[in-house]
Amino acid sequence: MMDSGKGRVTRREFVKGTAAMMAASGGGAALFASPGWAGSATAGQEQARRVIIDTDPGVDDALALLLAMRSPELKIEGITPVAGNVPLELTLPNALRLVEIAGRSDIPVAAGARGPLVRRLVTATYAHGENGLGGAVFPDPTTKPIDEPAAEFIRRIVRKYPGEVSLITLGPLTNIATALNLDPELAGMIRGLTMMGGSLSGGNITPAAEFNIYVDPEAARIVFQSGIPLTMVGLDVTRKTSLTDEHVRVLQAAQNPVSQAAAKIGRNAIDHTRERGYLVGPNMHDSLAVAGFLDLSLLKLEPFYVDVETNGELTAGATLGYSPVAGDLRRKPGMEKNAAALNMPIRGAAPTLASRKTSPVLRETWTPNVQVAVDVDARRFFDLLIGRLAGKT
Ligand code: RIB
Ligand code: CA
Numbered sequence: 001m002m003d004s005g006k007g008r009v010t011r012r013e014f015v016k017g018t019a020a021m022m023a024a025s026g027g028g029a030a031l032f033a034s035p036g037w038a039g040s041a042t043a044g045q046e047q048a049r050r051v052i053i054d055t056d057p058g059v060d061d062a063l064a065l066l067l068a069m070r071s072p073e074l075k076i077e078g079i080t081p082v083a084g085n086v087p088l089e090l091t092l093p094n095a096l097r098l099v100e101i102a103g104r105s106d107i108p109v110a111a112g113a114r115g116p117l118v119r120r121l122v123t124a125t126y127a128h129g130e131n132g133l134g135g136a137v138f139p140d141p142t143t144k145p146i147d148e149p150a151a152e153f154i155r156r157i158v159r160k161y162p163g164e165v166s167l168i169t170l171g172p173l174t175n176i177a178t179a180l181n182l183d184p185e186l187a188g189m190i191r192g193l194t195m196m197g198g199s200l201s202g203g204n205i206t207p208a209a210e211f212n213i214y215v216d217p218e219a220a221r222i223v224f225q226s227g228i229p230l231t232m233v234g235l236d237v238t239r240k241t242s243l244t245d246e247h248v249r250v251l252q253a254a255q256n257p258v259s260q261a262a263a264k265i266g267r268n269a270i271d272h273t274r275e276r277g278y279l280v281g282p283n284m285h286d287s288l289a290v291a292g293f294l295d296l297s298l299l300k301l302e303p304f305y306v307d308v309e310t311n312g313e314l315t316a317g318a319t320l321g322y323s324p325v326a327g328d329l330r331r332k333p334g335m336e337k338n339a340a341a342l343n344m345p346i347r348g349a350a351p352t353l354a355s356r357k358t359s360p361v362l363r364e365t366w367t368p369n370v371q372v373a374v375d376v377d378a379r380r381f382f383d384l385l386i387g388r389l390a391g392k393t
Contacts, residue, residue: 048075050164050191051293052154054112055286056084056171056212057094059127059134059269063389064170064196064286065095066258069102070388073294076104077157077165080150082112084171084215085124086132091171094132096141101261105143112150112175116216124211127282134269134282138261151178155186162189167228168293169195170286172212177219180226187226195223196289198306198319199235200372209317210235213308217317221308224319230370232306233292234319237299237376238285243270247386254390262389287385292373295384300375303368305346322346324366 051074055061068074079099081091092111099107115121129135146153154175158165167190169176176193180186197212197220205211213220224230243266251263269282292299304321312318324344344366351357387393 048073049166050075050077050157050161051166051168052076052078052080052157053290054080054082054150054154054167054169054171054173054175055095056082056086056091056132057098058085058091058132058171058286059129059265059282060284060286061085061170062094062098062133062265063262063284063385064290065098066102066262067287067385067388068168068290069099069104069107070258070391071290071294076107077161078108078110078153080110080112080153080175082150082171082175083114083116083121083123084212085128086130087121087123088112088114090132092145093141096143096145097133097138098261100141100143101138101257103257108153109143109145110148110150110153111145113178116172116174117177117218119216119218122205122215124205126276129268129272133265134272136261136265136268150175151182154179155183158186158189159183163191165189166191166293167193168290169193169197169212170289172215173197173219173223174216177216177222180222187228190228192229192231193223194231194233194289194293196233196238196286198232198372200304200319200321200374201236203318204235206314206317208309208312208315210319213319214317217308217310220317220319221310224306224308224369227369231292231296231299231301232304232319232370232372233285233289233299234373235285237373238283238288240376240378241284241288241381242280243282243284245270247382250386250390254392256391259390284381284385288376288381291381291384292376295380298377298381298384299373301371302374304370304372305363305366305368306370306372307346307362321372322366323368 053068053076055065068076079095081088081095083091095109099105099109167176197210199210203209205214248263248266251259251266273281304323306319306321309315309318345361346363347360348362350360
């Protein structure tokens with residue numbers, strides 16, 4: 001993927017790069033494949049898949065990390081905490097605590113960004129408690145992080161295993177964007193990126209934006225325009241993953257350190273959510289991203305061109321999904337295979353009178369850059385999540 005030399009991929013370079021990548025890999029056909037329930041990524045999967053998990057633990061991050069560390073399908077090359085739900089001073093030790101609880105101190109933990117690329121850090125302590133784990137208290141970790149910063153670590157591991165490493169991101173995308181800016185060739189070596197982030201159906205921290213994208217919209221735009229094969233697990237599906245008292249009861253009944261920790265965090269989180277007046281929740285946003293990576297058949301995916309609002313005074317962090325076939329005005333079946341019929345311009349805001357621009361068109365043709373999860377089999381998701389955390393599957 002060429003770039004403008006400043007380590008950032010301009011929109012024009014992105015379009016050229018993506019089209020070339022899709023043509024080379026036949027990805028265009030795959031992306032234009034009729035939308036629907038994806039085949040399981042694990043079917044016939046022999047060896048463990050190399051992943052780096054970027055995270056801001058975080059109540060739901062915690063259960064997601066425990067799920068990942070209990071999943072033999074994953075070779076977790078490292079965990080890279082980032083500031084988000086709570087400051088890095090808490091997300092880092094929380095990640096180390098979880099590695100120790102899971103008995104996985106073999107996994108390197110590399111500290112990441114203390115804040116977004118160009119904005120002040122906005123946290124979510126209102127949802128995750130002052131300690132980031134919903135108030136659940138665990139002993140201070142004795143495991144230390146590695147000396148290498150997260151972005152350098154990501155770059156080194158991806159270059160060590162070009163084409164093999166997938167990224168699973170559970171927080172703001174600051175570390176990923178920093179790594180891409182550090183090494184413009186990196187995007188072409190990353191196997192794929194599954195994010196918990198974004199929404200095509202309204203936000204959770206503002207009416208427009210989902211929290212992970214809201215915290216660092218500039219980083220998110222770099223990732224969405226990078227050309228990395230992306231899977232977006234957004235609020236559209238994670239809103240259907242509310243943890244219940246019954247789930248916590250099953251975890252409490254299982255006698256192992258992971259299930260006990262998950263039960264403790266879950267119990268505290270449900271109580272905290274009810275105290276704030278919510279009838280359902282907390283949602284297992286991040287666990288669904290990990291579960292979707294483990295078994296893609298849990299998700300129904302549709303190709304979209306997604307871009308990120310970075311200028312809006314009210315809407316910064318909004319993820320706009322453009323598709324000629326998805327959404328309410330669906331075309332008749334089969335049209336998704338007719339690339340010529342799909343082309344629609346990508347329009348942005350109407351140009352102001354002060355602007356020299358005369359057209360709202362940002363891109364002449366629709367080129368998908370992400371597979372968006374538009375539905376989820378929530379029952380099977382919780383069977384996997386609770387079963388794994390309880391040590392039953
Ligand atoms: O919007 C939900 C996301 O924001 C989750 O990743 C949660 O942990 C918070 O980071
Ligand atoms: Ca998170």
